[in-house]
Amino acid sequence: MSESQVPLVHAIETTGDNRMPRTYRQHSERHCQEELDATREAYSLLGGKGAERRMTAFDTCRCRAWFVRHVETGDLRVAAKSCKLRWCPLCAKKRSWFLVEQIKPWAEGVSRLKFLTLTLKHSNAPLRDQINNLYTYFQKYRKLRFLRDRIRGGIWFFQIKKSEESGQWHPHLHCLIDSEFMDREKLSQLWQRTTLGSMVIDIREAKSVGKVAEYVGRYSARPSILAELDIDDRVELIGALHGRRLVGMWGNARAIVLKMEKPADADQWRYIGSWSTVHGLQNDDDNAKKILFAWKTGKPLDAGISMLHVEKYIYNLLEFTPKEPPENRQLLLDFKELLF
Ligand SMILES: [Zn+2]
Incomplete structure (x- = not known):
């Protein structure tokens, strides 16, 4: 199974809208249609090796989805490709x-969290060079005695914008750090010396874990909002960041796992029916109604409620068994699309 095919189990998402969208993708894209369109346009112009496969993966992200139930708690989630x-x-x-x-x-677990932002002065240098420089300066900066002695560890996130006034790129780093008090002036002087001229930094106390979560959520998702950039800038940015790390840790934060892996309780979740079966029968089948209710309300689902009574019938029609490999499952899903 290739990386792009690994199913992810998503947390319960409830919705105030009573209608169930036809696909899980339609449900997921409601709040980011503009960003999806901007990204799609940029990807479609990128070309290169694997361009076709990339577009197919992008366009079908979360189209195939199914409900899973936790065997002990009865919690319900949606898993999707x-x-x-x-x-x-x-x-x-x-x-x-x-x-x-x-x-x-x-x-x-740490006592003195702070938000540190490091910016580069605007320049007309090629974007790749600016990003290279920012990363190199950051490494040097972290190794300075003043910072080494005061920062126990941290996480950095790369972000970039385009200045509306000058039309120049504005690459910067947002860091969450565990550190002693550090004087802003001193930090700015050291940054200026390291970068040979950039002096804009910001440091402030992280007042609560809620603020930290908000900060991480905002900066860890993607390095830029593509819908705010014109198409040439989007393509340039995607190319310049290709293969580059956008987030990293050091010191006492080094042990944080950033790679999304199978959750430890993955084998506790059982398939109970595809999104399309539940969607197709949401008004006609009691089990579909119960699954939908549990998903919308976040309430646990009773054991034994599933769509297998319908899907087994379809399996029989297609002469499959539920243990058939994924290729056949796709056929099954296609078949159900015809049915519903
Ligand atoms: Zn995706």
């Missing part, structure tokens, strides 16, 4: 939720 492309707004949202959860224990 995700594209995992860096700029996919749907995947980015999930990734940032994941990062918030990963970073929380560290943030709760």
Whole structure:
């Protein structure tokens, strides 16, 4: 199974809208349509190796989805095939939720959290060079004795904008750090010396874990809002950041796991029916209604409630068994699309 095919189990999402969208993708994209369109346009112009596969993955992200139930708690979730492309707004949202959860224990365990922002002065240098410089300066800066002695560890997030006034790129780093008090003036002087001229920094106290979660959620999702950029800038940015790390840790934050892996309780979740079956029968089948109710309200679902009574029938029609490999499951899903 390739990385882009690894199913992700998503947290329960409730919705005030009573209608169930036809696909989980339609449900997921409601709040980011503009960003999806901007990203799609940029990806479609990127070309290169794997361009076609990339577009297919992007366009089908979260189209195939199914409900799973926790065998002990009865909790319900939706699992879906995700594209995992860096700029996919749907995947980015999930990734940032994941990062918030990963970073929380560290943030709760340290006593003096601060937000540190480091910016570069605007320049007309090629974007790649500006990003290279920012990363190099940051490494040097962190190694300065003044900072080494006061910062116990941190997490950095790369962000970039385009200045409306000058039309120049504005790459910067947002860092969450565990540190002693550090004088802003001194930090600014050292940054200016390291970068040979950039002096704009900001440091402030992280007042609560809630603020930290908000900060991580905002900066960890994606390095820029593509819908705010014109198409040439979008393509340039995606190219310049290709293969580059956008988030990292050091010191006592180094142990935080940033890679999304299978959750430890993955084997406790059981398939109970596809999104399309529940959607197709939401007004006609009691089990579909119960699944939908549990999903919308976040309430546990009783054991034994599933759509297998319908899907087994379809399996029989297609002469499959539920243990058939994924290719056949896709056929089954296609078949159900015809049915409903
Ligand atoms: Zn995606």
